[in-house]
Amino acid sequence: MxxxxxxxxxxxxxxxxxxxxxxxxxxxxxxxxxxxxxxxxxxxxxxxxxxxxxxxxxxxxxxxxxxxxxxxxxxxxxxxxxxxxxxxxxxxxxxxxxxxxxxxxxxxxxxxxxxxxxxxxxxMAATAQAQAEATREAQKAGIAAAKAEGGKYLGRRPAFTRAQAAQVPDLAAQGLGDSAIARALNLNRQTVIRIRCDPAAAAAMLDRWGM
Known part of the structure; x- marks a missing residue:
């Protein structure tokens, strides 16, 4: 089938x-x-x-x-x-x-x-590669501009909110698995795993972005 x-x-x-x-x-x-x-x-x-x-x-x-x-x-x-x-x-x-x-x-x-x-x-493959290269160059330019202005590149924007991050350990303590938590919070399973395994890093990422 x-x-x-x-x-x-x-x-x-x-x-x-x-x-x-x-x-x-x-x-x-x-x-x-x-x-x-x-x-x-x-x-x-x-x-x-x-x-x-x-x-x-x-x-x-x-x-x-x-x-x-x-x-x-x-x-x-x-x-x-x-x-x-x-x-x-x-x-x-x-x-x-x-x-x-x-x-x-x-x-x-x-x-x-x-x-x-x-x-x-x-x-379409050629177009996709051209778009990817343009995005990569734009990211490099953004990093260079941030450094030139004395700023700091923040990295990728978090795909979760502070409220979602706070709920992950609570739901895990209730016995929910990573997939169930991901569905409950509308997050990716790998994101849930990262938050659960290293909540301090997740909090630091949110702090960098002021979220």
């Missing part, structure tokens, strides 16, 4: 797993399972080298549908993204994107359709 699996890579405070899942469902996808990596750089880490990325390769079977917000979730650069998509298509996996509703299916037999499909993959 085929499944529809959402892969989410969470790298910024405004890209929670819950948000990406909501977007996928709003786009009409009936998601059977979610595989997610949090805090993993998309511009420096191949999908196969990410903790949950490796699990994704093990999970997907012929006939399954892989849903991603955009093709940049699937690799660190143009070559990596195109190689990953083609690898999945050779396995019989259909890749679909939430943004623009693109579909990449290796079952296409018509050579013209194959050419159009491959051109779209190449174009």
């Amino acid at each position: 085929s499944r529809t699996i959402l892969y989410a890579r969470v790298s910024t405070a405004d890209q929670t797993i819950a948000h990406q899942l909501t977007q996928a469902r709003a786009a009409g996808f009936a998601i059977d399972d979610v595989v997610a990596d949090e805090g993993v750089s998309g511009v420096s880490t191949r999908l196969a080298d990410r903790p949950q990325g490796r699990r994704l390769f093990d999970l997907l079977r012929a006939g399954d549908v892989l849903v991603v917000r955009w093709v940049d979730r699937l690799g660190r650069n143009y070559q990596d993204v195109t190689d990953t998509i083609r690898d999945f298509m050779r396995r019989g996996v259909v890749i679909r994107t939430v943004i623009n509703g693109m579909t990449f299916d290796g079952a296409t037999a018509d050579p013209i359709q194959q050419a159009v499909r491959d051109a779209l993959i190449a174009f």
Whole structure:
């Protein structure tokens, strides 16, 4: 029986797993399972080298549908993204994107359709890499500007509030597991684990941002 699996890579405070899942469902996808990596750089880490990325390769079977917000979730650069998509298509996996509703299916037999499909993959992968590089350069410029002005780069904005951080140990003390706490507080499971394991670091991050 085929499944529809959402892969989410969470790298910024405004890209929670819950948000990406909501977007996928709003786009009409009936998601059977979610595989997610949090805090993993998309511009420096191949999908196969990410903790949950490796699990994704093990999970997907012929006939399954892989849903991603955009093709940049699937690799660190143009070559990596195109190689990953083609690898999945050779396995019989259909890749679909939430943004623009693109579909990449290796079952296409018509050579013209194959050419159009491959051109779209190449174009979107190149666009994704260009956007990632532009974002990285903007971040570098922001850090340099902060240092030049005598300020301090604050790092990534916390994906949780002080109230949420305070509730994590309380819910854990009540016997709730990390996944249950994440659902109750609308947080990513990995965020819950980080807060639970190092509440002082979580509090320091909030302090840096004045939250």
